[in-house]
Amino acid sequence: xxxxxxxxxxxxxxxxxxxxxxxxxxxxxxxxxxxxxxxxxxxxxxxxxxxxxxxxxxxxxxxxxxxxxxxxxxxxxxxxxxxxxxxxxxxxxxxxxxxxxxxxxxxxxxxxxxxxxxxxxxxxxxxxxxxxxxxxxxxxxxxxxxxxxxxxxxxxxxxxxxxxxxxxxxxxxxxxxxxxxxxxxxxxxxxxxxxxxxxxxxxxxxxxxxxxxxxxxxxx
Amino acid sequence: xxxxxxxxxxxxxxxxxxxxxxxxxxxxxxxxxxxxxxxxxxxxxxxxxxxxxxxxxxxxxxxxxxxxxxxxxxxxxxxxxxxxxxxxxxxxxxxxxxxxxxxxxxxxxxxxxxxxxxxxxxxxxxxxxxxxxxxxxxxxxxxxxxxxxxxxxxxxxxxxxxxxxxxxxxxxxxxxxxxxxxxxxxxxxxxxxxxxxxxxxxxxxxxxxxxxxxxxxxxxxxxxxxxxxxxxxxxxxxxxxxxxxxxxxxxxxxxxxxxxxxxxxxxxxx
Numbered sequence: 001x002x003x004x005x006x007x008x009x010x011x012x013x014x015x016x017x018x019x020x021x022x023x024x025x026x027x028x029x030x031x032x033x034x035x036x037x038x039x040x041x042x043x044x045x046x047x048x049x050x051x052x053x054x055x056x057x058x059x060x061x062x063x064x065x066x067x068x069x070x071x072x073x074x075x076x077x078x079x080x081x082x083x084x085x086x087x088x089x090x091x092x093x094x095x096x097x098x099x100x101x102x103x104x105x106x107x108x109x110x111x112x113x114x115x116x117x118x119x120x121x122x123x124x125x126x127x128x129x130x131x132x133x134x135x136x137x138x139x140x141x142x143x144x145x146x147x148x149x150x151x152x153x154x155x156x157x158x159x160x161x162x163x164x165x166x167x168x169x170x171x172x173x174x175x176x177x178x179x180x181x182x183x184x185x186x187x188x189x190x191x192x193x194x195x196x197x198x199x200x201x202x203x204x205x206x207x208x209x210x211x212x213x214x215x216x217x218x219x220x
Numbered sequence: 221x222x223x224x225x226x227x228x229x230x231x232x233x234x235x236x237x238x239x240x241x242x243x244x245x246x247x248x249x250x251x252x253x254x255x256x257x258x259x260x261x262x263x264x265x266x267x268x269x270x271x272x273x274x275x276x277x278x279x280x281x282x283x284x285x286x287x288x289x290x291x292x293x294x295x296x297x298x299x300x301x302x303x304x305x306x307x308x309x310x311x312x313x314x315x316x317x318x319x320x321x322x323x324x325x326x327x328x329x330x331x332x333x334x335x336x337x338x339x340x341x342x343x344x345x346x347x348x349x350x351x352x353x354x355x356x357x358x359x360x361x362x363x364x365x366x367x368x369x370x371x372x373x374x375x376x377x378x379x380x381x382x383x384x385x386x387x388x389x390x391x392x393x394x395x396x397x398x399x400x401x402x403x404x405x406x407x408x409x410x411x412x413x414x415x416x417x418x419x420x421x422x423x424x425x426x427x428x429x430x431x432x433x434x435x436x437x438x439x440x441x442x443x444x445x446x447x448x449x450x451x452x453x454x455x456x457x458x459x460x461x462x463x464x465x466x467x468x469x470x471x472x473x474x475x476x477x478x479x480x481x482x483x484x485x486x487x488x489x490x
Contacts, residue, residue: 087426094428098417098443103394106442110390151358154328155391158335158365175298182287182321198261216446 107162108215111170114152115212118173121145122205125180125196132186139192140185150177163214169207176204249275249282256291265299286316290326297329306333306347327351327359335366345372352378361388368395376401383436393439405435413466413475415443416486431490437463440487447480463487 124142132138153174161167176199183191199205213219252275259268272292276285293308309330313323331351337344351363352374364378376399382392383405393403415430432439440463441449452459462475469475469489477486 091426091428094419094426095430098428098430099397102439102442103397105445106390106394106439109442150325151387154332154358154362155365155388157332158362158369159391159394160369171298175294178294178325182325194261201261 104162107159110152110159111156111162111166112212112215114149114156115166115169115173115208115215117145117152118149118177119205119208119212121149121177122199122208125199126205129192134186136186136188137192138185139180139183139187143180143183143185146177146180150174150181153177163211166211166215169211172202173204173208176202249279249284249288252278253284253288256288256295260291260295260298263298265295269295269299286312286319286322289315290319290322293326294329297333300336302333302337302344303341306330306337306344309333324356324359327354327356328362331359331362331366334363335369338366338370345370348372349374357382357385358388361385361392365391365395368399371399373399375399380404389436390439393436403433403436405433411467411471412490413437413440413463414488414490415440416488417443418484418486420482420484434466434489437466444478444485445480445482448478448485451478451480452476 121142124145125139129142130138153170156170157167157174161170176195179195179198183195187195210219252271256268256271256275259265259271269292272288272295275282275288276292279285282288289308289312293305293312296305296308299305309326312319312326313330317323331348334344334347334351338348345367348363348367349372352360352367354360354363360378361382364375364382367375368379376396379392379396379399379401380403382388383396383403385392396403411434412431413434415432416427417430418427430443438460441459444452444459449459457476457478459476466475466489471490473489475487475489477484479485
């Protein structure tokens, strides 16, 4: 049990019960809190019900009416509380499921965006660029994109890959992006050709597009 | 610690005695550099590494030396020789501290090598833990993200800091949630985005409520399906813009509500 919720007094526990929006964010902690509340309320309810059984018995008859009323008074709120808590627990479990799906979706989208943009950069690199001074090829725009993608690539590497093969493709792209990012923006025609051939030889653009399609579920 | 000039190439050259013999040697740092690069592009990692080492041993003062030391480490990394690669990156970082852009890459690449090895190699874990104290935000965050994969609690403070960096906020938020920790942005987030998701296939049809700090509002999009994002585009709803303006929107504002066959998602500021 998380110690943060074990020291709360009855009033605070009941307040939490009535105000789920005050519950902690973490789904696991919510489930724990729901269990604790359930136990607490059940004990409170049954404590009252048990009290007469340990008290000295009265000898007079005709107690069924007050007894039934007492049972109803105990069972009514208890049933309500148990039902309410079951709802809360099911909400916590739904919440955990939706959080998990959202995390997966965010991861897939981050990887998909990286592959899309990398494929775009490979395509741009195949086009003839404007010239810098001294007859060099002007790749300053592509270099800027490569630097940004390289940063994204580092972050994706740290996060882990969502599908098989994605990490290998990212690694290949990363090596190519490093070459561009660590060069000057103006490349000699030979170097420019070398980097284009590198991308073509490894089919980096095609691989990136395939990965993007797989992440979108378009391709198995 | 600064190593004497001639010691580094000697260390690099002597550290990996089992590599195959060098390809036919060429003279001059430039030629060796070009030869190593060609080998690298052809995925002939062992040979490429050997040529880089030759260059570093023969021409330690060449302008090509810093790049060669970096690409030697990168070659070892490509060859998945993670421990050797991280050691070579460390040598490079110590030997050429003035190579700003390359140093940053080397630090990030070394974090990756340690990240791969952290399950098996205690020194890799320690390397990552040390990287949590680096000057560069992106290096600290990368190390924290790697440690988070192993649910190492040392990552949490750096991940919480990373929430303040626009480039890494979403990655840090995801890592914290995956570790079961709550993303916290105390002073900068006076309000929350509340996402209410009503799943149509669930019985009974309860609404699940998720609260996200307004400063991390972009994370809300991960609760929207592709269909809902498409619907937003069709309706002309600019989800990203609305979320980025959430911090200044009055409390109680409904930012948008989107529907698909599975669920209805309503997003408000509270």
